[in-house]
Amino acid sequence: MGRRQAPVRDRRRSELTNFFRTGYRAAQGAFLLLSSTDRWRRPFILIRRVLTAPMTLRKILNVPPVVASYLLSRLTRRPIVLGRPFMLMLEPSSQCNLHCPLCAVGAGRLTRPQGHMPLKQFNRILDQMGPYLLHLTLWNQGEPFLNPHLIEMIRYAKARKMTVLTSTNGHYLADGRMADRLVRSGLDDLIISLDGISPRTYRGYRKGGDLGRVLSGIDTMVRTKKRLRSARPFIELQFLIMKHNQHEIEPFRSLAKRLGVDRISLKTLQVETVQEARQFLPRRRSYRRYRVENGSIRLKGKLGHHCRWIWFCPVINSDGTVCPCCFDKDNQVPLGKAFNAQSMDDIWHGRPYRNFRRRILAGRDRIPLCQNCSEGLARLVVRKEAV
């Protein structure tokens, strides 16, 4: 009798497992589909990240308290923090090979120490935070591929079950060995900046750049993925829309198709001053995130007194300084030092973070760092299209 019941029990258990697995896959597919359309992309992007991330039970159980604490904080206007960050942005390098005029690194405006994040410190941070992370973004300022340990970093993160995204100006991909190592590393998403399809337009912003080298790098990546029969990394070409290149948007679309990348994104430009606005912003208003009126620039849309970054995703720069977000380019609001004995847990729950969250809830528009920030206004910032 007992012997007959055991296979029935096993069969039921496997049917149940299959049922949940199929449901989970169907939900994943539906969210991927919805989030690939322009209209539904934003609301679903976070959910998609959660659903498509490699999971462990600890990672799954950590998400609801973090999201709940963010929503509760918005509701009560008090900084409540539960759980651990499930996203992280790490800066592999704060140096760059180009001299883009609006970039703090490229224009030589960065005053904080510049260099590469040491692998040992990177591993130490991931050992602490990895068990809760769903997603790692590997960039901030600077060119990530200048860090000689970038591939080891990606591998170390992938071994800890999370999705990994990095972004590059594309000058280090033409080397077949690098492309091979990158595809084999398990990297999920790769953004490549390409703001012009003719050498003249390209160099109009990417000073010191070489369009031919970037195009050859993209081609090498696409061919390497095909050779290794790998769907990853998902390659996105990013086009910053400016005055001197806005006429190249259509040819950029066609070029992306010819190159065989997965997606393009058209991104509006961030400027700091009216002079920069006059020099760089495109003429077409729908391509701008600002209104330029009476000698001043103002973001379109209303700033809400909340911010997902400081509840979901700390930023750690190459010198170990923990900052609220990528808008803090020069350690303007240091919240801790990740390379010290201090743990990331202590920093995340520490007084500087708490005080900063309180200031955001009290009035984000009164914090200089946050006044030029698109968080919560993201629909104004970027448009993504499948190729």
Ligand code: SF4
């Ligand atoms: S600048 Fe924006 S993203 Fe950064 S802390 Fe302020 S509101 Fe958040």
